[in-house]
Amino acid sequence: TIQDGEFFFFFCSSGCGKTTLIKSINKLLPVQQGTLKINGTPVSQIKVNQLPNLVGYVVQAGGLFPHLTVEENIALVMKVALYRNQYPSQLSGGQQQRVGVARAFAVDPPIVLMDEPFSALDPMTRSELQNEIHALQKKTGKTIIFVTHDMDEAIKLADRICIIQSGHIVQCDTP
DSSP, X not given: OOOTTOEEEEEOOTTSSHHHXXXXXXXXXXXXXXXXXXTTEEGGGSOGGGHHHHEEEEOGGGGOXXXXXXXXXXXXXXXXXXXXXXXXXXXXHHHHXXXXXXXXXXXXXXXXXXXXXXXXXXXXXXXXXXXXXXXHHHHHOOEEEEEESOHHHHHHHOSEEEEEETTEEEEEEOO
């Protein structure tokens, strides 16, 4: 169970199932066993068109559509003015990730999924974005579910860390 307003991390090696879990929460993959619930409702019963109001999603490298401007990328959920008339190819990696975060938070969902969003960034930009997302989470009180391979990142940001091995939870506790 992940509590409302919690900054929750899944930590494990490649291939253990953390990205599959994130994609299942967001209905990008079907739940194979068990039940995933959002506010008591099984994800399988939530309509796809309702998901953007419940769950924001930030992927590696921003997941931006290269043929759309920043404004158009964010306008997929709503309009904001952040590098608005530029294309992703005109932005640095950090700027692209900021746009991905803005898009995930744009419609004010109670839950934001972050699938290794800072893994491809240089250490300085990564640290800046970690600080920004931590401050944003504290300010908004959003529930953030964050997937990482970086234990230092998890310890720096998490309220709780869930360690998974071979598809099973082996430990779930505070940093």
